[in-house]
Each structure stands twice: as structure tokens, then as C-alpha cells.
Amino acid sequence: MSAARPGDPLRAAVIGCGAIAYEHLPWLAATPQARLVALCDQSPALAQAARDHFGAGSIHVDAAAMLAEVKPDIVHVLTPPHTHDQLVRLALAAGAHVVCEKPMCGTAAETAALLDLARETGRSLIESRNLLFNDAILAIRGAIAEGRLGDVRSCDIVLHLDFLQGPFGDLNLDGPAVRVPAGAIHDFLPHLVYLFAELTGSTQIDAVHGSLENRSGNRRAGFDFLDVLVAAGAVRGRLRIATDVQPERFRLSVGGSRATVETDLYNPYLRFEGAPDVGKRAPLGQLRSGLAMARAGLTNLWDKVGQHGTMHGMPRMLDAVYSALRGGTALPITPDQILTTARMVDRIVALGDRA
Amino acid sequence: MKVLVTGAGGFLGRSVVRAAAGAGHHVVAMHRPASLPDPASLPAGVEILPGDLRQPGRWAEHLSGIEAVIHCAAAASGNLPTQLAGTVVATENLLAALPESLKRFVHVSSLSVYDFSAPRWHGCLDEDTPLESRPLRRDAYTQTKLQQEAMVRAHCAGRPIGLVVVRPGAIYGPGKDWDFGRAMRIGRFDLIFAPLSPMRLTHVGNCADAIVAALAVAPAGETIVNLIDDEQPSHWAYHRLARRAGLPAGIGIGVPYLAVRALGLLARLASRLGFAGKARLPELLDLPRQEVRWRPLRYPNARARQALGWSPAVSLREGVAGLAAAQQAQAELPESGEPIRA
Structure with missing residues (x-):
């Protein structure tokens, strides 16, 4: 992760440029809290479409390569649920905070393991609960x-x-x-x-x-x-x-x-x-x-x-999450809440x- | 020639399959698996390939020996993610699967990719008109068709594939009547916006003939043609023809184009004042989309006639009569789908 100074916008990457990305990206492209730096999808055309629509972010097809090259502060994992575990692990290992769409995992045990990994890496892992x-x-x-x-x-x-x-x-x-x-x-x-x-x-x-x-x-x-x-x-x-x-x-x-x-x-x-x-x-x-x-x-x-x-x-949730991460305050969605839901x-x- | 037709179950695709088979081609017709046609309903020389381009799949293993592709598949409706999947991702998967043997690509684009504000008042919109440079002001269909066409052109540019991009106007025929030119129905009355503006119609049979003729264009480089029939009735004239043919068109009330634009300006003002410019406006009130549908422009088809050696076989009167006949046949079908027996 690049060393973000307090007050700087977080450098954000999005993995998965399908339908739900179009709920995250309008806020990411407009907020002063974030700078959209990368768009990653197995389909280069979908990543390109998102780039054309929101006017920011380099285009990538391989998540691991993107994380190594771009070194984002935070990653939004917006892919199908069965891919979340691997991608969240990659992002945490790369030193990024993670916002993951729900369901983050198929079981509470898998959820607990990812939350443990986040704690070990000192990063925050948030499962979306926009409603x-x-x-x-x-x-x-x-x-x-x-x-x-x-x-x-x-x-x-x-x-x-x-x-x-x-x-x-x-x-x-x-x-x-x-x-x-x-x-x-x-x-x-x-x-x-x-x-x-x-x-x-x-x-x-x-x-x-x-x-x-x-x-x-x-x-x-x-x-x-x-x-x-x-x-x-x-x-x-x-x-x-x-x-x-x-x-x-x-x-x-x-x-x-x-x-x-x-x-x-x-x-x-x-x-x-x-x-x-x-x-x-x-x-x-x-x-x-x-x-x-x-x-x-x-x-x-x-x-x-x-x-x-x-x-x-959704934009309110993301705003609250980014404010907490940048300000070092309590997150609006805690690991205990995520695990309770999963159980x-x-x-x-x-x-x-x-x- | 062994020709792959994508979107073969669609409104245009069905006619293209028949026209290509009629021209003696060996047609591989790609249909979505959940809606496969009865093989007996297809002409001789047509092979059905089940598959959905939105996903890579086993369909890709059956493309060997394909010499030409006619790419009709696209999502014509739905929200942006739906159209991205059905148009952009589908094309990406197709391009990745095409065999080395491919010599010819006929891509079915759309007249909607043009910048309709570029020609002068009552001017010509032709193949030299610039493409829409601000797609985000237009709808998801235009955005995805623009990206789709760019992908196909980029793919063919680096390969020995002759590309013909056809950009049809409003394709009509049994199953698609463009509401007989009306913008809105209110009780017995049909509001006809810009009643004197041409409708840029092309009959589905004429369009299919042109697309199949494109297979015979000299196989080098890139050719772009707009497809519009010779007869270009105004919205008012098309509505009147339909009504006279017995189609369910109401009593027409014309709304001049300038009045339509005034409504659009008022809607934009309201959007800016009340919704910070973010109001979701219907096509009727959205200025850029108003221009596309109702701006008075002319649509020459000289390049298509010259490059494809094509001339529309179905006249407007015959086309409208076909709509009426289909409507009549539909009305005579009982709910079971079986024709009524005398």
C-alpha cells in the first residue's frame, strides 16, 4: 500500500465491473474522499466500459497484477460471491483495506477466517450493508x-x-x-x-x-x-x-x-x-x-x-466507511456485526x- | 460460404438466416439454448448452434471452418449492465472464439451511433457524419453499440478480415412496427411528434438482403454503409398508411418539432432547478434523445446501394401491408396458438 497521508483521498481500486459496480463507482468517481485509480475485470471490455463511463482508473484484467502494480489503499471486491474469498485475501495481503459486496462468503466459518486475516494484517474488512x-x-x-x-x-x-x-x-x-x-x-x-x-x-x-x-x-x-x-x-x-x-x-x-x-x-x-x-x-x-x-x-x-x-x-455507507478509515475512527460496520450476520x-x- | 449468424433467433436474425440460406450459404445459426427453433421450421442448409454469447462455452468449439460471420446479436433493451452483457461482453466472447479461417465479418451496428446534432437543419445524415462523441448523454443502447462497433473494428483491423459495418435505421416488419410513428397514445388519439420529420425506416427483409449482399463485398479493408429504404415517409405519413391499412393506430395529432424541443428545454430547466441536473427524463423530454428520434434530417442510402449492389425489394406500401397481415393472423390465433379452423 502507498503511504497515504492523513487528509489525502484514499486510492481506490475496483475488482469486478458488473452491475453492482455501477452503484459504487458514481460515488468513487465524485467524492473527494477517494481517488479511483484502477478498474479490474476478467472482461477488458467491461473494465473499459466502466472507464468510459466514470472517466478514471487504469484498466486491468488480473487482480494480483493490478494490486502489485497500483498498490491501492482500498479495494472494492464486487465480483460474484464465490470469488470473494480469494480476492479479499489477495487484497489484504497487498496491504489494502477491503469493501466487499454481500454475501462476502458462503459460510460464517469462511467469514471468520477472512476477518481474522484482516486483523492480522492490520487492515479493515467491511461487508456492504447499504440498506x-x-x-x-x-x-x-x-x-x-x-x-x-x-x-x-x-x-x-x-x-x-x-x-x-x-x-x-x-x-x-x-x-x-x-x-x-x-x-x-x-x-x-x-x-x-x-x-x-x-x-x-x-x-x-x-x-x-x-x-x-x-x-x-x-x-x-x-x-x-x-x-x-x-x-x-x-x-x-x-x-x-x-x-x-x-x-x-x-x-x-x-x-x-x-x-x-x-x-x-x-x-x-x-x-x-x-x-x-x-x-x-x-x-x-x-x-x-x-x-x-x-x-x-x-x-x-x-x-x-x-x-x-x-x-x-450506498454512497452514504461508503462515505461513512471512508471517513472512518481516513480519520482513524470507528467503522460504521464492525467485524462483530459482519460475523453475527454470517452466523x-x-x-x-x-x-x-x-x- | 460457411456463415455464422449470431442472434439468429432475434427479429433481424431470423430474416438474415433465411436470406443467407436463400443465397446458397451454409448457415450456422446461433440460438440461445432456452429458445431453440424447430429445425423443421428452418430452410435447408441451416445448422442450429445452441449457445449464449454472454458466456464462453462449448459453442466456441463448433466454429471451425467458419468463413464469415454476420453479427446480429445485441441487447436492445434493459439497463446499462444488461446491455453491456448482451452487447459488449457477448461481442468480446465472440471475437475471442473466431477461427483463423474467418475471411469476412459483417457487423450489424446501428444508425444510433451517429451524432444527430452534427448535420445542419434538414441536412443529411450519412456515413461521413461524425459518431456520437459524448455517449453518456445518450442511452445505454447507443453507449453499448458504440463500444461494440469499436471492438469489432479494432479486431478486424489487425487481421486479414474484410469488414462491412452496416448501420440500419429503424428496422420494421411483422413484430416491430415502431408504434406507427406515434410518440404516445392518449385514449383514441396518437400524439405524433415532429410529424414532418422522416422516419428512416428499413424493412426487415430489405435489411436482411443488404446484410447478405455484404458477404459478397471485395474482402479487403473496411466498408461502412447506412441502411435505409428508398422511401422515407414522415412520421405522419407512416401513421396514416398504417391507419389506412387497418392497423391499430389512433387519431393522429401532430406536435411540431419546435414544440417538442420547447418541452425538452422546460424539462431540462426543471431538472437543473429541482434535481441538480440528475432527473431521469423519458425520451420524450430528453433533449439529446429527442434529436435522435425526431430531428428533421435526410438519410441517403447511395453508399449502400453502390457498395452492396443492393436495392430495397419491399416497398413501404408492401411493408405496411405485411404488418397488417401479420396483425390479422395474430388476431385469428386462439390462446393455444393453434389457428382457428373454419
Whole structure:
């Protein structure tokens, strides 16, 4: 790694120039916190396309050679999940911090091994969890922190998304779409689990009941349906991912001893139900909710035109990560949180062993 | 000649396969594995090669002896990553797999690669018009087609491969009607933007004939031709023809090009004031894309006629009649896909 002076932008390299890179690169190309120095992909054409689009970074096809030549301060690993382990190891060994897309690994054991390696090399390893930085989630976290919900007792997260229509289900392509234990479900599950963990304060799952299945018969997807009830201490929750329910939604509800709040990450709104608008005052609460929904509808229209979409937490997450790295302060995503998520995912994915 | 046709299952690819087989070529038609055609539906001399260019695969082992390739494969829709995969990565994989025996490359590009703001008002857009120099102001299709064409030209430049780049206009035919020239439908009415601007149409059969004729061009260097039919109806005229042919076109309402541009300017102003210039505008309101679709320009086809010895066989009237016949046949199909028996 080059010796970055405090206050200097971090020299950033990207490995993997596919779809998710187009969520990282706009921030990397624009922020004063980073200087985009390298773009690496097995496909030179994809790396060239990213270079043309964002106007920075040398082009590479071999990650090891790129790391040796460019010596970046930080590497974004944005390749398919089964390649993460090797690339993260290469980047850490080259002395770079790493931001890795989720799922970082297929199992908690592999995740723990990478976090150990990062600690040994004195570098930071961060698994992406951009949804924690979305407006609605920040608002809910704020409400929980202020005690408006009381003690959190439940968290239900439902993702209805027909991902089989995209590359995950495209039978023209060979091989499994996602080469980790739960297949296509594994690509989305970390989002649900880290949201559940952060919003409920849970650090482990005590029991899981439900099913992890391939319902469509699509061989490329692996598992494409998940519906589980989760027990974590005093908290209960439901996590569900389905491809065959319309309309598409990413609905989340957090219930506490005083109030419940609900949102949808695809078409965000916030609906609070709780004191003082309960009992005879409940209709007032419904009126208030109705007005809030109408406002949210207008805001969502505005946001769609302004391209403030579901991924809008990504630049905030990257900004927080880079600020912490440059300032030597605590990272917004810690190794303990990453490992907690991975272990919870393991518990849920184990249902697939019985399928 | 043994000819590989990529994108053989697509709108243009299907016609190219028939035209190439009709011209006596041995056609290797590359189809995506999940949508293979019934071999009995193909003309004699056509061999099906299952494969998806987005991935290197076993298809690459079946290209020995290929003398020419007609590269139709591209993603015409989807977001930028989807089009990068279907157009750019697909072309990269194809180029890496082509055999040494290849003598001829016919690349199906697009008229969209040009800078439509370059010609003067009512001027000509031809093969000498500069390419779009600021692709990011255009859509993902233009960005990826520009990169695809550059890759093909770079590949052939260093090899003894004769390259013909064809840049078709708006290809129409059964299955693709360009909404009969309308920009938007509102109830019974069709809004027709820039009603007097030419539509640069080319019938899919004419386009396929030209592409197959390109196989016979002297195999040296690089030839670039735009493909547009002789008849270039205005949006209004094409809409009227379609309506008279019984196609489901509404009552036309013309919106002059200058009014369209004024709407675009207002949208840009709103984007700058309300969204720091980052608003996602539809084609109807986006100034650069408005120019591409509706700017009044002329589209000569003299170079294609001369270089390929091609002349469009299907007239506009015949082409529109074909659209109507296909529409009628479709309407007579029950949901099972079986024709209704009297």
C-alpha cells in the first residue's frame, strides 16, 4: 500500500465491473474522499466500459497484477460471491483495506477466517450493508433509539421480487447463478438478516422454523423461496423471500412494547401505530397515517425522477466507511456485526440441508 | 460460404438466416439454448448452434471452418449492465472464439451511433457524419453499440478480415412496427411528434438482403454503409398508411418539432432547478434523445446501394401491408396458438 497521508483521498481500486459496480463507482468517481485509480475485470471490455463511463482508473484484467502494480489503499471486491474469498485475501495481503459486496462468503466459518486475516494484517474488512443507510431505515433506527417503540419485540421483513426474470433465472446461461449454499436466495438473505439484527439488537438466532425451497423448478436459481419464523431472545420475526408474488415489495415492520412502525424499501413510507393514537383515538392515528402515505406517494414520485432509488444508502455507507478509515475512527460496520450476520445466515441456510 | 449468424433467433436474425440460406450459404445459426427453433421450421442448409454469447462455452468449439460471420446479436433493451452483457461482453466472447479461417465479418451496428446534432437543419445524415462523441448523454443502447462497433473494428483491423459495418435505421416488419410513428397514445388519439420529420425506416427483409449482399463485398479493408429504404415517409405519413391499412393506430395529432424541443428545454430547466441536473427524463423530454428520434434530417442510402449492389425489394406500401397481415393472423390465433379452423 502507498503511504497515504492523513487528509489525502484514499486510492481506490475496483475488482469486478458488473452491475453492482455501477452503484459504487458514481460515488468513487465524485467524492473527494477517494481517488479511483484502477478498474479490474476478467472482461477488458467491461473494465473499459466502466472507464468510459466514470472517466478514471487504469484498466486491468488480473487482480494480483493490478494490486502489485497500483498498490491501492482500498479495494472494492464486487465480483460474484464465490470469488470473494480469494480476492479479499489477495487484497489484504497487498496491504489494502477491503469493501466487499454481500454475501462476502458462503459460510460464517469462511467469514471468520477472512476477518481474522484482516486483523492480522492490520487492515479493515467491511461487508456492504447499504440498506442500513436508507432514509426509512435511518428513521426507524432513530425512533428505536429514542424509545418511541419501547422494547423491540418483533421484526418481519418480506421481499417479493421476481429475480428469476434476470440473470439469476436465465436458463440460457450455464451453471448455478450464485455459487453459495442457498443459491439465489443467498444473494438477498444478508440484507434481511442484517436489517433484522440491527433493528432488534439480536446477536444470535435461537431457533428457526420454516422452509428454504426451490419452488419454480428453475435449476439455475438453486433456492428461490424462503419463509422462516425466527426466535432471537425475546424477539420473534418472519423473514420471507418469494419470486411468485406481485407486486414487488420490500416491506419491513418493527413492533415494540409501545408502538409499531412499518415501511417499504421499494416505495418508502413510514407508518407509526401506537400511543397516544390507540383505543378511541385510533381513527386519528389512521388519519395521520393516511396523510403520511399521501405525502410519501408524492415524495416517491419526486425521488424516482431524481434517481433517489433503493440503492441510495450506498454512497452514504461508503462515505461513512471512508471517513472512518481516513480519520482513524470507528467503522460504521464492525467485524462483530459482519460475523453475527454470517452466523444468523448460516442458521437459516441450514434449512436447505433438509430440503 | 460457411456463415455464422449470431442472434439468429432475434427479429433481424431470423430474416438474415433465411436470406443467407436463400443465397446458397451454409448457415450456422446461433440460438440461445432456452429458445431453440424447430429445425423443421428452418430452410435447408441451416445448422442450429445452441449457445449464449454472454458466456464462453462449448459453442466456441463448433466454429471451425467458419468463413464469415454476420453479427446480429445485441441487447436492445434493459439497463446499462444488461446491455453491456448482451452487447459488449457477448461481442468480446465472440471475437475471442473466431477461427483463423474467418475471411469476412459483417457487423450489424446501428444508425444510433451517429451524432444527430452534427448535420445542419434538414441536412443529411450519412456515413461521413461524425459518431456520437459524448455517449453518456445518450442511452445505454447507443453507449453499448458504440463500444461494440469499436471492438469489432479494432479486431478486424489487425487481421486479414474484410469488414462491412452496416448501420440500419429503424428496422420494421411483422413484430416491430415502431408504434406507427406515434410518440404516445392518449385514449383514441396518437400524439405524433415532429410529424414532418422522416422516419428512416428499413424493412426487415430489405435489411436482411443488404446484410447478405455484404458477404459478397471485395474482402479487403473496411466498408461502412447506412441502411435505409428508398422511401422515407414522415412520421405522419407512416401513421396514416398504417391507419389506412387497418392497423391499430389512433387519431393522429401532430406536435411540431419546435414544440417538442420547447418541452425538452422546460424539462431540462426543471431538472437543473429541482434535481441538480440528475432527473431521469423519458425520451420524450430528453433533449439529446429527442434529436435522435425526431430531428428533421435526410438519410441517403447511395453508399449502400453502390457498395452492396443492393436495392430495397419491399416497398413501404408492401411493408405496411405485411404488418397488417401479420396483425390479422395474430388476431385469428386462439390462446393455444393453434389457428382457428373454419
